[in-house]
Amino acid sequence: MSIEGLVESLVEVENRLVEVLKEVRRFKSQVLALENENRRLRAVLTAEIIEGAESSALTKLYAEGFHICPPSFARVRGSEDCLFCLSFLEKRGK
């Protein structure tokens, strides 16, 4: 391949990369928007469920490995206990 041809190909690759980067930025802003929307919906859901739910339902949800505390409601908790979920359950139980 001649030098001119090589430069042309590189310019083409560069242009494609610029397009890909634009796409990545677009995806990134969409992810951020979705994350914000998710946070807002989670807050609404948390308020609704916590208002209406029986303590036993929340205890069950917690035992199944999900957070029930407002900051992390419905997220997977793993095997370790959560300070805020336990405090929340205790308050509900009183």
Next chain:
Amino acid sequence: MHLTCTQPQLYSALQKVNRAIPPNSPIPSLTAVHLQATDAGLLSLTGTDLEFGVSVTISAEVFTPGQALIPARIFTDLIRHLPPVELTLKHDEAGGEIIQISTANSRINLNGMDTSQYPELPRTKENVKFEIPINLLQEGIKLVSIAAGSEEINNVFHSILWEIDNENLNLVATDTHRLAFFTKKIEKPIESQKILIPSRALNELVRLLPSEQEKVTIGVGDSYVYFEVNNLFLYSRIVAGQFPQYQQVIPQGFNTRAQVKTKDLQEAIERAVVITREETKTRSYVIKIRVEHNLNISSQAEQIGNLEENVEALVEGPPLEMIINGRYLLDVLRVFPEEEINLEFLTSLKPVIIRPVERNNYFCLILPIKTR
């Protein structure tokens, strides 16, 4: 741009700025260091990953002001390998983004990048500006950052809560299994504020702040916070989200308290953790603490063996047993500068509070493990 500066100054600045530069990024300009030379005889070097940024200014003899964007890794490696002499940085006379680095005996041409692609640091958008002693900040961040999470999905738990209520600075971090709290009175009352700063940025701040200086200037904007001292400027994104009501999880009072020497307990827990670490996947460094006349520490792992140790303690209250993650306890004991600490227990299922005997402005609490 055309200037001269010394290799040690430039290399030292590059080392600091590199803390904020990602090795790879979908935005290529972020993998570069930004140089800005001014008529005032100053050269500013900047690095950022957009979440967190560092800028360091050094003195230079500036012949032609200007700016350049140079791939950080290769630039730093080259400067590191140059002798500690005066060096010249200048744009290639043929134009373009090529930067010439020269000393008496060597000349290097490096391909730079388009400076217009580089983001501007949020330097002048603060709503509140104030000063805080550096040692207070360093101490507080070091003590609480042990409890900040590293693997949680929720960004709130990767952050440190920065809370100023007129005359106290409170720093709080939690990963939902433990929580660390630090408070200190500040000399001058400051406007109340509550923000979340990524613990990574604050840990870098501790590393970069010059210990010989007394105070750091802090500016808080809508979405960024910055820290400035002499020639160092560091900024971080403020995390969006609600930090949990942490006061609700702090036990009030205690039934059993054990006063122990920090080092004695640390050494015993180090050994107990060695036994349990082979079973970490299922058992989270499980150790048992029995408080009676002394502190009895035990741990076991089926395939490895078991350990039991007594640590001398001054105990008040009824006997109590608690199962706890030994790694969490070690994290606390390793950062405690005090010789003696108190372990305060309400019940065997409530969080244990660990605090220094001699002062009451810091504590860490750890949630016990329930045996099923």
